[in-house]
Amino acid sequence: xxxxxxxxxxxxxxxxxxxxxxxxxxxxxxxxxxxxxxxxxxxxxxxxxxxxxxxxxxxxxxxxxxxxxxxxxxxxxxxxxxxxxxxxxxxxxxxxxxxxxxxxxxxxxxxxxxxxxxxxx
Numbered sequence: 825x826x827x828x829x830x831x832x833x834x835x836x837x838x839x840x841x842x843x844x845x846x847x848x849x850x851x852x853x854x855x856x857x858x859x860x861x862x863x864x865x866x867x868x869x870x871x872x873x874x875x876x877x878x879x880x881x882x883x884x885x886x887x888x889x890x891x892x893x894x895x896x897x898x899x900x901x902x903x904x905x906x907x908x909x910x911x912x913x914x915x916x917x918x919x920x921x922x923x924x925x926x927x928x929x930x931x932x933x934x935x936x937x938x939x940x941x942x943x944x945x
Contacts, residue, residue, distance in 0.1 A: 825861065825863055825900075827859050827861075827863045827864075827865055827866070828860055828861065828863070828865075829859060829865070829915045829916070830857045830858070830859065830865050830866035830914040830915035830916065830917040831858060831859050831860040831915075831916070831917055832858045832917050833853065833855050833856070833857055833870070833912050833913075833914055833917045833918065833919040833923055834856050834857075834858070834919070834920070835853070835854070835855055835856075836854040836855060836856045836893055837851065837852070837854040838853040838854055838896075839853065839921055839922075840906060840908040840922070840923070840924075841923050841924075842923065842925070842926040843901050843903060843923065843925070843926055844901075844925070844926050844927070845901055845902065845903045845905060846898065846900065846901065846902070846903040846925070847900065848898050848900045848901075848902060848930050849899050849901070849923060851936065852872045852895050852896060852897050852898070853895070853896040853899065853910065853912075853913055854893055854894070854895050854896075855870065855893065855894055855912050855919065856891075856892050856893050856923075857888050857892045857893075857894065857914045857917065858868065858892060859875045863892075864888075864890075864891050864892025864893075865888060865892050865914070866888055866889065866891070866892055867887060867888060867889060867890075868887070868888050868892075868914055868915065869885050869886075869914065869915070870885065870886050870887070870888065870894040870911060870912050870913065870914045871884060871885050871912070871913045872885065872886065872894075872896050872899075872911070872912055873882060873910070873913075874899075874902075874909075874910055874911075874918075875910060875911040875920050876906065876907050876908060877901060877902040877904070877906045877907055877908035877909065877925075878901075878902025878903060878904065878906070878908075878929045879899065879900045879901045879902040879903075879908065880894060880899075880900045880929075881898070881899050881900075881910065882896070882897050882898035882899070882900075882913060883896065883897060883898075888914070891892045892921045894912070894914070896910070896912070899923070900924060901925060902925075904925075905925045905927070906925075907922070907938070908922065908923045908925060909923070910923070915931070916940040926942055
């Protein structure tokens with residue numbers, strides 16, 4: 825089959841991770857790049873950029889291997905608890921990959937007197 829240009833990107837490994845604010849994810853992100861016929865696209869460049877939350881990436885680009893898989897070796901999350909996402913772009917295909925900021929805080933709110941009955945701002 826003749827392989828066409830990148831049409832889709834999907835996460836193969838490392839999606840949905842959690843890490844403390846300002847630290848790197850523990851596992852590398854790996855994505856699969858496919859053409860419109862669902863064939864893996866080898867030897868194509870994937871551009872990586874932080875899409876939300878701040879932070880940084882270890883490399884702005886990586887190449888897909890013979891199986892169409894590209895690896896982002898390290899993503900350091902931003903320093904706030906804001907939503908975090910990384911964008912992978914290959915040709916006209918793009919994908920935003922989310923990560924969550926982890927915390928060790930376990931907050932408990934106790935009211936003096938009668939607790940409110942509706943939402944509290």
